[in-house]
Amino acid sequence: MxxxxxxGHLFRFAGxxxxxxxxxxxxxGWLVPHTFxxxxxxxxxxxxxxAAKPVHFAGHxxxxxxxxxIAEKKSSGKHASVHCEACHGPxxxxxxxxxxxxxxxxxxxxxxxxxxxxxxKPKGFPEVETASHSNGVxxxxxxQPHxxxxxxxxxx
Amino acid sequence: xxxxxxxxxxxxVQLQWSVLIVLYPFITGLVAGAFILASLVxxxxxxxxxxxxxxxxxxxxxxxxxxxxPLQLHLGHPERSYEMYLTPHRTSAMAxxxxxxxxxxxxxxxxxxxxxxxxDIVIMSQSATDWKRWIYRVMTLGxxxxxxxxxxxxxxxxxxxxxxxIPSAFLLHGYVGFIFGSIKANPWWSSPLMPVVFIFSAMVSxxxxxxxxxxxxxxxxxxxxxxxxxxxxARYLFYIFIIDFSLEMLDLVHRIYEADESFRxxxxxxxxxxxxxQIILQIFAGTLAPVVLLGLAQVVKLPELxxxxxxxxxxxxxxxxxxxxxWNVVIGGQLFxxxxxxxxxxxxxxxxxxxxxxxxxLSLLPLFFLWVLAKLLPPWYQEQDAITAAx
Amino acid sequence: xxxxxxxxxxxxxxxxxxxxxxxAGTPESSPNYEQTQHWWGMLIDIPKCIGCGNxxxxxxxxxxxxxxxxxxxxERYHVTDTNLANPEVISPDGGKHGFPAAxxxxxxxxxxxxxCNHCADSPCTQVCPVGATFxxxxxxxxxDQKYCLGCAYCVQACPYGCRYIHPTKRVADKCxxxxxxxxxxxxxxxxxxxxxxxxxLVDLKNPKDPIHAFLKTHAVQVLKPQMATGAKAFxxxxxxxxx
Numbered sequence: 001m002x003x004x005x006x007x008g009h010l011f012r013f014a015g016x017x018x019x020x021x022x023x024x025x026x027x028x029g030w031l032v033p034h035t036f037x038x039x040x041x042x043x044x045x046x047x048x049x050x051a052a053k054p055v056h057f058a059g060h061x062x063x064x065x066x067x068x069x070i071a072e073k074k075s076s077g078k079h080a081s082v083h084c085e086a087c088h089g090p091x092x093x094x095x096x097x098x099x100x101x102x103x104x105x106x107x108x109x110x111x112x113x114x115x116x117x118x119x120x121k122p123k124g125f126p127e128v129e130t131a132s133h134s135n136g137v138x139x140x141x142x143x144q145p146h147x148x149x150x151x152x153x154x155x156x
Numbered sequence: 157x158x159x160x161x162x163x164x165x166x167x168x169v170q171l172q173w174s175v176l177i178v179l180y181p182f183i184t185g186l187v188a189g190a191f192i193l194a195s196l197v198x199x200x201x202x203x204x205x206x207x208x209x210x211x212x213x214x215x216x217x218x219x220x221x222x223x224x225x226p227l228q229l230h231l232g233h234p235e236r237s238y239e240m241y242l243t244p245h246r247t248s249a250m251a252x253x254x255x256x257x258x259x260x261x262x263x264x265x266x267x268x269x270x271x272x273x274x275x276d277i278v279i280m281s282q283s284a285t286d287w288k289r290w291i292y293r294v295m296t297l298g299x300x301x302x303x304x305x306x307x308x309x310x311x312x313x314x315x316x317x318x319x320x321x322i323p324s325a326f327l328l329h330g331y332v333g334f335i336f337g338s339i340k341a342n343p344w345w346s347s348p349l350m351p352v353v354f355i356f357s358a359m360v361s362x363x364x365x366x367x368x369x370x371x372x373x374x375x376x377x378x379x380x381x382x383x384x385x386x387x388x389x390a391r392y393l394f395y396i397f398i399i400d401f402s403l404e405m406l407d408l409v410h411r412i413y414e415a416d417e418s419f420r421x422x423x424x425x426x427x428x429x430x431x432x433x434q435i436i437l438q439i440f441a442g443t444l445a446p447v448v449l450l451g452l453a454q455v456v457k458l459p460e461l462x463x464x465x466x467x468x469x470x471x472x473x474x475x476x477x478x479x480x481x482x483w484n485v486v487i488g489g490q491l492f493x494x495x496x497x498x499x500x501x502x503x504x505x506x507x508x509x510x511x512x513x514x515x516x517x518l519s520l521l522p523l524f525f526l527w528v529l530a531k532l533l534p535p536w537y538q539e540q541d542a543i544t545a546a547x
Numbered sequence: 548x549x550x551x552x553x554x555x556x557x558x559x560x561x562x563x564x565x566x567x568x569x570x571a572g573t574p575e576s577s578p579n580y581e582q583t584q585h586w587w588g589m590l591i592d593i594p595k596c597i598g599c600g601n602x603x604x605x606x607x608x609x610x611x612x613x614x615x616x617x618x619x620x621x622e623r624y625h626v627t628d629t630n631l632a633n634p635e636v637i638s639p640d641g642g643k644h645g646f647p648a649a650x651x652x653x654x655x656x657x658x659x660x661x662x663c664n665h666c667a668d669s670p671c672t673q674v675c676p677v678g679a680t681f682x683x684x685x686x687x688x689x690x691d692q693k694y695c696l697g698c699a700y701c702v703q704a705c706p707y708g709c710r711y712i713h714p715t716k717r718v719a720d721k722c723x724x725x726x727x728x729x730x731x732x733x734x735x736x737x738x739x740x741x742x743x744x745x746x747x748l749v750d751l752k753n754p755k756d757p758i759h760a761f762l763k764t765h766a767v768q769v770l771k772p773q774m775a776t777g778a779k780a781f782x783x784x785x786x787x788x789x790x
Contacts, residue, residue, distance in 0.1 A: 006306040009299035010313060013270065016297075017262070024241070032242050033694075039582075041245055042681035046691035047582070053727035056609045057736045082742040086601055090608050090736075113645055114599045114742055120623055120649040120656035121597050125743075163636040165661070165708030166617045172699035172712060232697015232717030239677040239694065250700050251676035340774060341670055341706035494708055495790040497636055 058095035060084050066098070070146050077147030078126075087145065107139045162498025171490045171502050174510040175483075176226035179518055181332045181354065182482045183223045186522075188329040188355070189362010190216040191265070191321060196392065198318040204388040210272065210535030211373065212366045217265045218525035224257060226518055230510055249335045260328050264321040270295070271314040273533050275302045291532065329358040336485060343418035344489040349407045356400035361478035363393045364446075364471040369526075371468060377536065383460055387453075390467050394450040397474070401443050404481075421496035429491050429499060434484045442477015446470035580730045582684040586752040587724055588665060588779030589735075590761065593786075595745035596658040598623055603643040605740035609725065616711045617641040618722040619662035619737055626788050627654035634788040659782075659789050660746060662737070663688060663709040663722035664770060667777030671701040671710060680719060686751075686779060687726055692718045706774045724748070749781070 038044025060083040064071040067084075074080060085091055087110055094100045108130070117127040128134075134142075142150065160169055194212040196202040228234045237254075244251035270277075278300045281292035330351035336342075337350025367389045374381045411419065426434050449470040453463055487502050505511030530536075598621055606612060606619045621642030625635040639646065642658075649656050665688050672680050672688060679695040682688050695718035702710040702719060713720040725735035733739070734748045749758035761767075761783075768785040769778040782789075 006301060006303060006309055009274070009297060009301055009306070010309070012297040012299055013267065028242055031238075036243055036678070039684050040681055041243070041678040043678075043691050043694055046681075046689065046694070047683055047726075049691075049693070050689055050723055050726045051580070051730040055728055055731065055733065057605060057728075057733075057739045059728075059733045059739055079742075081744055083739055085605075086740045086742050090605070113601070114597060116645075116648065118598075118646065118648045119651040120625075120646060120658065122594050122657075125597055163622075163638070166615075166620050166638055166641045167702075167711040168708045170711075172702045227698075230698075232699075232712060233695070236677075236694070236696050239679075239696065243678050245676055245678045247673045248676045248700070250674065250698065253676070335700075339670075339674070339704050341704055490703075494706055495636070497634075497790070 055092050056090035057085050058090075058092040062095045063091070066095075073144075074146045077144075078149040079146060105145075107145065111139045111143075111145075159501035159503065160498060161500075162493070163495060164493040164498045164500050165495060168490075168493055169500050171487070171500070173486055173490060174230060174502075175487075175504055175512065175515045176230045176510050176518070178479070178483045178486045179226045179515055180223065181329075181486070182361070182479050183219050183226070183518075183522065184329055184332050185354070185358035185478065185482070186362045186365050187216045187220045187223060187260075188325040188358040189360065189364075190219070190366050191325045191362070192359050193363045193366050193389070193392075195318050195322050195325075198315060199322065202388060202392075204384050205392075207382050207385045207537060208366055208370045208389065210533075210537075211370055211530075212362075213265065213269050213272065214529045214533065214535050215366055215369060215522075215526055216362075217261075217269060218529055219522040220257075220261055220265060221525055222518060222522045224253075225521070226515075227253075229514065229518075249331065249338050252331060253335075256324075256328055256331055260321075260324050264317060264324050268314055268317045268321065269533070271310045271317070274310055275307055276533065278302045288532075325358075326355055330355045336489070341494060342489050343416070344422055344492070345485065347407060349403060353400070353403050353407065356396060356403055357478050357481055359396045360393065360400050361475060363389060363396065364474040364478075367393065367467060368471040368475070371464065371471075373530075373536075379536075381464065383463070386467055387463070390450055390453060390463075390470070393470075393474070394447070394454060397443070397447050397450065401447060404443075418496055421492050425488065425492050425499060429501070430484055430488050433480050434488065437480035438477050438484055442473055442480050446473045446477065449473075584752060585685040585729075585750050586779075587686050587729060588749045588751055588758075588781060589662065589724070589738075590747040590749050590758055590767075590781050590783065591660055592745045592747070592783045593657055593659060594784050595743040596621070596660055597743060597745075598642060598646050598658040599742065600642045600645045601740040601742060602660060602737035602746060603641050605736040606722075607643070609728075609736035610723070612720075613714055615640075616714070616720070618709075618720070619660060621646075622659045622661060623649075623656065624659060624786065624789060625649070625654050625656050626786065627652075629653075631788060657786060659785075660737075661707065661709070661770075662780060663724070664707060664776065664778035664780040665722075665724055667779060668775065670704045670706065670774070670776055674700045674704045676700065683726075687724045687729075688721070689723055689726060690719050690721060692716060692720070695719050706771050706776065751779075 033043045033045070035044035035046075036042065039047070060071075063084040070084075074082075074084075087105060088102055091102055094102050112130045115126060115128055115130070117129045121127055130139075139145075190212045193205065194209050194216070197206050197209045228237060231237060240251060240254040244255070274296075277292050277295045279302075281289060281296050281300070284292055333351035333354030336345040337347050339345045367386060370389075371381055371386065411422070446469075449466050452458075453466050458466070490500075491502065492499050507513045600621060602619055603617065603621060606617075610618060612618050619641075620638055622636050622638040623642070623646050625637075627635075637646070646658075665682075665686060667682065667686065669682055669688050672682055675681075676698065677694060677696060678691075680688065680690045680701055692713075697712060697717045697719065699712055699719070702712060710719055710721045712718070725733070725737075728735055729748065735746075738746045738748050747758075750756050751758065758781075762781075765783050767781045767783055769781060770785075771778075771790065
């Protein structure tokens with residue numbers, strides 16, 4: 001009995017601990033997100049939240065359903081591997097609602113981005129020094145953007 | 157780009173961890189070190205340093221209370237930090253921080269201080285006046301049993317807690333070292349020696365800090381300094397410093413000799429951007445100078461005043477050196493590119509959330525806490541006698 | 548323990564709003580997408596890259612990447628035969644606006660597009676203290692931005708420099724492999740915009756994916772193989788000087 005009396009304060013101290021741990025466990029069970037641990041140590045719902053973000057690039061398959069003529073022309077030309085939005089930029093909004101006009105392209109900037117001469121480009125990639133090659137004339141005057149090679153019947 | 161030499165991966169240009177993350181290991185280091193000093197009395201029966209026992213415990217508590225603040229301030233979303241308790245990630249070294257911290261705070265420091273002061277608390281809950289009385293009342297937890305037997309039990313339990321506390325202190329700080337040492341992506345950090353170096357540098361800084369605080373408090377209170385006590389502390393400081401220095405040199409020599417793929421890049425960094433903080437501050441001013449000074453006091457018989465001066469200078473240099481070491485680890489580890497091709501610069505803000513002003517505030521805060529704690533629970537042994545007399 | 552309780556009480560109102568959405572169940576998932584049927588990666592064909600920067604721009608507009616931060620970027624290496632181990636590397640604004648013209652000399656030039664490697668044993672998800680970043684069942688490394696603390700430990704742990712702290716959201720941000728696209732059957736924005744097919748999304752669990760044939764006939768490498776991260780960004784004809 002006296003043993004307990006002389007250690008009673010220790011039990012009070014320990015009691016605070018136990019109470020705190022119990023409260024913590026109770027709160028914890030209530031706070032952890034429901035889908036946590038569904039697939040692993042993370043919130044399972046996060047996967048679908050990230051997947052639900054809006055798309056900005058519609059993808060060339062989408063363009064091709066409406067612009068079949070251009071797609072066909074392009075596929076037989078030298079730009080076959082270049083997808084529509086590589087030049088036109090993200091157009092998902094337009095693909096959803098064609099009344100939204102795509103922005104006009106400045107070919108002087110666009111074509112040079114890919115074709116300006118540089119020793120760093122892989123060998124065999126068609127390069128020109130745009131300044132001397134076109135003499136300031138717009139590229140489309142001679143090349144059709146969707147089928148640029150002159151021999152391939154692209155000459156205007 | 158501004159401040160960049162050579163090539164950095166574009167996302168590396170800005171540093172992620174600021175001066176606040178330098179403070180964090182520095183402060184936890186002081187906690188662990190101060191506690192080890194206190195355990196010298198309790199476990200290893202080094203009676204000479206008893207005058208600093210309570211001061212060391214309160215210092216540890218004051219600094220530990222501040223330790224999580226720099227982390228919280230640095231988080232992008234401090235309001236989410238509770239998640240660390242809800243869903244701690246087993247594979248993350250950082251996830252354990254919350255638990256190790258609470259364990260150390262409540263189960264070790266608060267418990268031990270409470271047991272050690274319980275007699276004083278009970279006496280003061282009866283003798284103190286006004287609001288203070290209420291504070292002490294709460295602290296007694298409603299038990300005013302200070303019979304000799306109860307106190308003897310307290311003493312034994314306290315001893316046990318200190319025994320558990322030593323590995324806990326090692327855990328607390330070794331684990332901080334592991335946070336850095338386990339990052340394989342960063343060759344400046346990645347080293348199994350990191351936790352060990354952190355532990356020993358923690359002891360060095362904590363012991364030096366308590367020694368300085370003790371000397372300072374004696375001067376402020378216009379009391380004589382117990383030279384036997386300070387001499388003993390200085391001796392331990394010297395020994396542990398030598399171990400710490402050897403470990404750091406071991407790490408350095410190993411890196412230089414192995415000279416792996418990162419070596420050229422790191423070597424260049426140490427000789428340029430880190431030259432002042434690493435070579436000058438950390439190694440020469442912060443390690444070699446205090447080791448020589450302390451060694452001198454061991455070998456040569458010096459008069460008391462000279463020893464006091466030496467201890468004061470050596471202690472201050474030590475703290476600067478250990479702070480520089482934390483700086484070099486945390487900031488240095490982010491100055492070079494993981495491509496080993498370039499370097500960036502750290503631009504410390506002034507009054508930003510993670511700026512210089514905040515860092516200074518956080519360094520002073522523990523001293524303020526200590527002042528409050530010392531008012532509530534006087535660690536001075538003369539006063540303790542007075543309390544006993546009153547009781 | 549008093550500490551936690553107090554901390555929690557203080558934080559309760561602040562986080563209450565966030566909890567509402569955190570506690571919510573699974574939102575509508577993409578139809579027909581079976582997470583366990585995929586194991587995504589990326590093939591990067593170095594000899595095909597012309598350094599136009601289309602991928603960087605596409606990524607920034609698809610994912611609202613803030614200026615000065617990069618989920619993908621392009622580096623240009625210049626290796627001279629006298630100093631093979633010490634290449635000269637540039638990546639002006641991540642290659643977003645292309646590169647300055649280079650002149651022919653004794654060295655060689657090539658471009659290296661970089662992005663998250665979607666490592667199978669990713670060091671970044673390993674260190675996350677709360678489980679806010681993870682490798683999904685389909686092998687994509689993602690960040691749960693509603694759960695992330697913004698401690699930046701993952702940024703430190705990534706050997707490739709692919710993560711950053713979003714300057715306004717204050718959480719970790721990184722390449723999601725356009726998770727919102729690939730779960731709808733589209734390819735990533737960077738692949739969509741790449742004119743030469745230098746980047747190709749690959750699904751290692753799909754037996755019909757051309758990657759299998761490609762791997763049989765090409766010398767494919769990952770970045771920093773010594774890190775043993777199980778990287779899934781496969782580089783064709785990667786030069787030894789690339790880090």
